[in-house]
């Protein structure tokens with residue numbers, strides 16, 4: 001069993017994998033004040049009672065630099081071995097030569113590695129988290145780039161903060177296309193806005209790259225995927241599968 005952690009801007013997502021199968025997942029709030037020891041205790045508590053064997057190794061990717069060290073150390077407490085932190089020079093099989101990697105989010109790299117492992121290229125991954133990202137890899141395993149959009153709930157938060165008559169709104173499945181009150185209009189706007197972006201950008205990508213596998217992941221993808229009118233693969237555990245593949249490749 002190995003542990004994989006995906007440190008995002010809203011949550012630290014933890015998973016256990018046996019071979020290529022994700023057997024356990026938990027989303028934890030990203031607490032900046034915890035040190036390595038405290039993270040280790042948090043992880044131990046989450047895994048207690050699961051019946052999982054002791055972890056043989058751990059891998060993480062992070063887009064929150066302040067959490068990388070403590071979470072990595074926390075995982076080390078459980079494995080007794082160094083945690084593999086996915087960095088821009090980590091061998092992943094994905095070529096990054098086409099992108100200015102100086103500030104590239106490693107979650108986007110991991111998403112592409114996973115999509116290529118599962119489906120081959122070309123593949124387009126939409127990751128619907130705090131931000132919505134598009135990350136595209138071609139058939140030769142090259143990262144081509146993508147897009148970064150405001151995340152589905154971030155848009156709602158911004159509307160509530162900036163418009164006097166717009167209230168805070170939580171996400172829920174829409175009924176029909178048109179909203180019939182303020183809350184459903186905001187909800188439908190957030191969800192169908194993402195739907196429209198994904199459908200139209202995917203169509204344009206196919207014009208440029210030919211037939212492409214479109215993959216959806218991230219916390220908000222469960223609400224958006226069912227609304228799409230184009231074929232997509234919904235992979236809620238995509239990042240963990242990518243992290244597992246990268247650890248496998250780099251195991252000493």
Ligand SMILES: Nc1ncnc2c1ncn2[C@@H]1O[C@H](COP(=O)(O)OP(=O)(O)OP(=O)(O)O)[C@@H](O)[C@H]1O
Pocket residue numbers: 007008009010011012013027063107128129130131153218219220222
């Ligand atoms: N299973 C789920 N169903 C519905 N919403 C979820 C689920 N899991 C997470 N979310 C919500 O989705 C949002 C995005 O979470 P997610 O874990 O994808 O990304 P994140 O932590 O924001 O990281 P990143 O910076 O990688 O986007 C969060 O606001 C979370 O509350």
Ligand SMILES: CC(C)(CO)[C@@H](O)C(=O)NCCC(=O)O
Pocket residue numbers: 008009063103104105106107108129131133148
């Ligand atoms: C866009 C996010 C926040 C999505 O998690 C992350 O991938 C990130 O911080 N990226 C840095 C910018 C880039 O990828 O070019």
Ligand SMILES: [K+]
Pocket residue numbers: 006008107127129218219239
């Ligand atoms: K994520």
